[in-house]
Amino acid sequence: MKNMKKMNKMTRDNLITYLMVFVLFLVMQILVSSGNVSSLLQGLLVPLCAYIILAVSLNLTVGILGELSLGHAGFMCVGAFTSAFFSKCMVNTIPIAGVRYFLALLIGAAAAGICGILVGIPVLRLKGDYLAIVTLAFGEIIKNIMNILFIGRDSAGFHFSTTDARALGLLEDGEIIINGPQGITGTPKDSTFAVGVILIFVTLFIVLNLIHSRSGRAIMSIRDNRIAAESVGINITKYKLMAFSVSAALAGVAGVIYAHNLANLMAQPKNFGYNMSIMILVFVVLGGIGNIRGSVIAAIILTLLPELLRGLNDYRMLIYAVVFIAMMLFNWSPKAIAWREKYAAKLKRGKKKEV
Amino acid sequence: MRFKKAVSAALAAAMSLTLLAGCGSGGQQNSQGSSSGGETFKIGGIGPVTGSAAVYGEAVKNGAELAVKEINEAGGINGVQIEFNYQDDENDAEKAVNAYNTLKDWGMQMLLGTVTSGPCVSVGEVAQADNIFMLTPSGTAVDCVKYDNAFRVCFSDPMQGLESAKYIGENNLATKVAAIYDSSDVYSTGIYNAFAEEAENQNFEIVAAEAFTGESKSDFSVQIQKAKDAGAELVFLPFYYSEASLVLKQAAGMNYSPIFFGCDGMDGILAVEGFDASLANDLIFLSPFTPTSEDEAIQKFVKDYESAYGGTPNQFAADAYDGIYAIKAALEKAEAASDMSPSDLCEAMKTAMTEVTIDGVTAKDLTWEASGEPSKAPMVVKIADGDYAVVE
Numbered sequence: 001m002k003n004m005k006k007m008n009k010m011t012r013d014n015l016i017t018y019l020m021v022f023v024l025f026l027v028m029q030i031l032v033s034s035g036n037v038s039s040l041l042q043g044l045l046v047p048l049c050a051y052i053i054l055a056v057s058l059n060l061t062v063g064i065l066g067e068l069s070l071g072h073a074g075f076m077c078v079g080a081f082t083s084a085f086f087s088k089c090m091v092n093t094i095p096i097a098g099v100r101y102f103l104a105l106l107i108g109a110a111a112a113g114i115c116g117i118l119v120g121i122p123v124l125r126l127k128g129d130y131l132a133i134v135t136l137a138f139g140e141i142i143k144n145i146m147n148i149l150f151i152g153r154d155s156a157g158f159h160f161s162t163t164d165a166r167a168l169g170l171l172e173d174g175e176i177i178i179n180g181p182q183g184i185t186g187t188p189k190d191s192t193f194a195v196g197v198i199l200i201f202v203t204l205f206i207v208l209n210l211i212h213s214r215s216g217r218a219i220m221s222i223r224d225n226r227i228a229a230e231s232v233g234i235n236i237t238k239y240k241l242m243a244f245s246v247s248a249a250l251a252g253v254a255g256v257i258y259a260h261n262l263a264n265l266m267a268q269p270k271n272f273g274y275n276m277s278i279m280i281l282v283f284v285v286l287g288g289i290g291n292i293r294g295s296v297i298a299a300i301i302l303t304l305l306p307e308l309l310r311g312l313n314d315y316r317m318l319i320y321a322v323v324f325i326a327m328m329l330f331n332w333s334p335k336a337i338a339w340r341e342k343y344a345a346k347l348k349r350g351k352k353k354e355v
Numbered sequence: 356m357r358f359k360k361a362v363s364a365a366l367a368a369a370m371s372l373t374l375l376a377g378c379g380s381g382g383q384q385n386s387q388g389s390s391s392g393g394e395t396f397k398i399g400g401i402g403p404v405t406g407s408a409a410v411y412g413e414a415v416k417n418g419a420e421l422a423v424k425e426i427n428e429a430g431g432i433n434g435v436q437i438e439f440n441y442q443d444d445e446n447d448a449e450k451a452v453n454a455y456n457t458l459k460d461w462g463m464q465m466l467l468g469t470v471t472s473g474p475c476v477s478v479g480e481v482a483q484a485d486n487i488f489m490l491t492p493s494g495t496a497v498d499c500v501k502y503d504n505a506f507r508v509c510f511s512d513p514m515q516g517l518e519s520a521k522y523i524g525e526n527n528l529a530t531k532v533a534a535i536y537d538s539s540d541v542y543s544t545g546i547y548n549a550f551a552e553e554a555e556n557q558n559f560e561i562v563a564a565e566a567f568t569g570e571s572k573s574d575f576s577v578q579i580q581k582a583k584d585a586g587a588e589l590v591f592l593p594f595y596y597s598e599a600s601l602v603l604k605q606a607a608g609m610n611y612s613p614i615f616f617g618c619d620g621m622d623g624i625l626a627v628e629g630f631d632a633s634l635a636n637d638l639i640f641l642s643p644f645t646p647t648s649e650d651e652a653i654q655k656f657v658k659d660y661e662s663a664y665g666g667t668p669n670q671f672a673a674d675a676y677d678g679i680y681a682i683k684a685a686l687e688k689a690e691a692a693s694d695m696s697p698s699d700l701c702e703a704m705k706t707a708m709t710e711v712t713i714d715g716v717t718a719k720d721l722t723w724e725a726s727g728e729p730s731k732a733p734m735v736v737k738i739a740d741g742d743y744a745v746v747e
Contacts, residue, residue: 039456043481047449147539147568164538164564165548181539181568185476185498262448263480264498266473268539269570270406270447307453310442317405 014208017293021204024300025197032193040307049196050076050257051303053203055283055295057250060207062281063290064216065243066223067124071135072251073276074142075112077267079252080259081146081178083108084187087260088177089153091188101190105199105256112252115142116245124240127226131244139277146267151178183266184259191260199257200296203250207292210246219243286327301327396432396693398423398682399458400441400675401451401478402470407569408446411671415470415492416441417664418672422679425659432686435693439679444469448477455481464697465489465704467678470671472496472541479505488701490682490708492674496541500727504701506708507727508674508681508717512545515618515641516593517553518733519546522641523589524557528614531562533587535578535602537594538566546593546618562587575602579609589614596624603634619643619733623669625741632741641733643717644673645743656716670717677715681723684711 028045031037054076061069083104094100115138123134150161154174161167165176178184210216218239221229230236259265269275283302287294305323309316330336400419402412423439431437440461442454451474458466466482466489469475475494482489483502491499491507495515500507510518523529534550537543547564554561562585565578579602582590590606590613592599599621606612617624617640625632646657646667656676660668668676682704689707691700705725713721718731735746 039459040453041456043452043456144568164544164551166551181544182473182496182541189480258449262452262477264448264473264476266448266541268447268473270445271449307457310454310457314404316443 010212013293014212017204017208017296018201020293021197021200021296025193028193040310044304044307045193046191046196046257046261048300048303049191049193049200050254050261051280051283051299052200052296053254053257054251054280055287055299056200056203056207056292057247057254058280059284059287059290059292059295060210060243060247060250062284063288063292064211064223065219065240065247067240067244068129068132069135069244069247070132070274070277070281071119071137071139071142072247072280073272073274074135074139075115075248075251076255076258076276077139077142077146077272078115079108079112079255080265080272081184081255081267082111082252083256084184084259084265085151085177087188087190088184088186097188097190100188101195101260104190104260105253108252108256108259109249110252112255113245113249116248117241119248120241120244124244125237136274136277139272139274143267143269143272146178146183146272147181149178150176150180152176181266183264185264187259187263187265189260189263191257196257199253203253204292204296206246206250210243211292215239215242282324286331288331394693395436395438396686397438397440397462397464398679399455399461399463399466399468400439401444401454401458401466401468401474402441403446404441404443406445406447408471411493412443412446412470414669414671415468415675417660418668418675419467419492419679421656421660421663421672422676426679426683432683433690433692437679437683439467444471444474446471446474448474450474451478452481459485459487463487464693464695464700465682467492467675467682469494472499472545475499476501486698486701488697488704488708490678492678493671496545503705503725503727505727506681506723506729508678508715508729509670510619510641510643510731510733511728512542513549514728515733516546516549516551518641519591519593519616519618520550520553520557522735523591523616524554524559527558528616528639529587529589530559531585531587532559532589532591533563533565533582533585533613534561534591534593535565535567535575535582536592537569537572537598539568539570540594542620543594547591550591550593559589572598573601575605576609578602579606579611582613583609583611587613589616592617592621594618595620596622596627600624600627600630600635603638604630607634614639616640619670622736623667625738625743626667632738635738636740638738639746640736642670642736643731643733644670645734645736645745647743648745650716652714653716673716677713677717677721680713680715681708681711681721684713 058072061067086107087100087104090100119138123131148162150165150168152159152168152170152174154171159168165179218234222236222239283299284295287298306320309319312319402415403409404412423437427436442457444451444454451469455478466487468491469478470493472494475491476498479502483504489505493509494507495509495512497511534547536547551561563582565581592602592615599617615638619642621640622642624635657668685704685707688711689703691703708723709725715721722730736743737746
């Protein structure tokens with residue numbers, strides 16, 4: 001404990017974040033192995049990991065880089081589809097699930113990262129809110145491309161089409177891998193909770209270390225004052241691109257987890273559209289912009305909430321929205337903040353008296 | 356810093372409480388499920404009750420509840436009452452799996468669902484892993500009944516496309532055909548693909564195949580214009596009636612009046628608000644169910660449904676209604692007891708399902724193959740004078 005206090009504030013803060021995730025993981029793991037967890041919660045564990053990673057990675061763009069991105073679900077979509085495509089093709093070639101999943105992760109992250117760079121190169125050179133507009137368009141474009149893409153495989157190789165499955169002209173031994181709007185069916189179910197948590201740790205490690213590195217300080221200086229940063233010789237575009245592409249690649253990782261948890265992957269407005277991007281942004285805003293630990297907590301609460309409210313039947317989505325607004329007010333309204341500070345001060349004083 | 360720490364500690368505590376609360380109640384439900392399993396059959400249902408596909412989920416919910424009420428009033432299945440629990444999936448695969456898990460915690464022994472195709476495939480995967488019997492009222496995609504524990508009440512997509520093409524060809528309705536379909540919808544593309552495939556064997560030609568997506572389904576003038584320019588005498592519309600009513604209206608506005616041909620999703624078009632029913636005259640579509648049929652069972656179903664929920668039942672409600680009765684028949688055939696585990700029930704029902712015959716509202720002498728497909732022939736319905744009429 002003494003060591004804890006000696007450590008600098010930043011390290012301690014990071015450790016608390018890691019510790020929190022680890023404790024949650026342990027608690028859940030013990031509960032699962034002792035059979036005390038409902039099937040509902042067990043089924044939610046893997047998606048939760050994906051949402052946490054999404055929230056943390058978006059926080060890197062929104063909170064640390066200070067740019068608004070409205071297309072995070074698009075990067076997730078890229079990661080999900082490329083990795084599911086890979087896994088589906090390789091399911092017989094690489095029978096070991098661990099190896100296949102690891103490669104799928106790399107491919108998903110790389111594909112999303114490359115998309116991030118491609119989108120970033122022209123846009124991040126500009127001043128102003130252009131990134132928001134372009135990423136918004138990017139998310140919709142990706143979703144629509146996935147909806148018209150048909151890819152099949154037979155003994156003669158791969159076939160592509162953008163009209164319909166029949167235009168592929170598959171031989172008799174062929175199979176359709178991406179079936180347009182019906183997406184990819186039969187992705188191996190490789191995502192597990194343990195792997196998900198490991199990936200959360202990797203994400204946290206990458207993001208937290210990036211923030212506290214030399215590059216991270218450069219990125220934050222761009223956010224705080226672009227002109228000042230430029231005047232001390234910081235390469236604005238380079239650092240912006242760095243933060244944005246890392247953020248995109250991590251979203252790709254979340255996509256990989258998502259795709260390998262469900263039997264069929266369809267690019268619908270619901271899961272990869274504008275709404276999803278906004279949902280991730282809500283995790284970030286509610287958890288505190290620039291606050292990584294807050295993103296983790298907000299992602300957990302907001303994912304669990306609608307499921308835990310299932311008992312309310314028809315009023316479920318209504319109550320969800322009300323709780324949502326209440327949380328937002330509690331976190332961000334000046335009055336609520338003042339009240340919380342007053343209350344916290346009282347607590348502090350009370351403690352001192354006791355001592 | 357202190358304050359920040361306090362807040363984060365409080366938040367963390369609150370969060371772990373929520374988690375634990377979730378676990379706690381889940382655990383209790385589990386034990387309840389197994390202990391009270393002996394008194395009732397627990398049937399779960401999954402479908403969208405919120406979101407854009409809510410109409411279909413609601414209809415299934417109502418249809419199923421109506422059947423459950425009737426069966427319970429008549430003394431249940433082998434004297435055992437049924438409990439029905441219907442969960443929302445928002446037409447989303449991920450949410451559907453959550454709903455499935457919720458139902459499992461509740462003690463579900465068999466599943467009537469899910470309503471829409473996409474979620475159905477995902478739920479099918481987990482239901483197969485758990486070996487829980489599932490009967491989808493309206494999941495039309497081929498993959499919905501991929502596993503031997505899954506059956507369906509409705510037609511499959513390819514079957515409808517095939518039958519439509521055959522009907523058009525055999526009755527020489529047209530030589531030039533245009534198709535408009537929703538490329539973002541599994542149901543619509545599934546039918547279209549089978550239709551286009553069969554069209555090659557028939558004596559007509561597809562001169563235009565125009566797609567639209569779920570996000571642009573209010574203006575069809577481009578698609579209609581292309582069909583018109585290609586000289587199509589018949590336009591095939593494999594999608595739901597709400598969009599179809601717009602197509603009919605816009606085609607009339609463009610002075611284009613080919614024969615329109617639809618699938619079972621067209622059922623209900625006359626009930627669209629603000630739609631001029633005369634536009635739908637001579638519209639032909641395949642349907643498993645017509646509310647105006649003079650059949651006694653259908654009349655009773657329609658009357659009961661109208662008095663209980665208001666509004667005419669559509670084919671989704673009818674499919675769900677038949678689904679519950681099919682489950683009842685299979686349970687009786689298998690002489691199942693309500694204290695059997697879901698997995699044992701599934702094994703028993705897999706075989707029983709292929710042996711039962713039910714007289715439902717969507718078909719007479721309805722039987723199932725081991726593949727999960729129902730044996731029913733679609734009726735061809737033609738709209739005449741603002742009313743549905745079955746073409747023999």
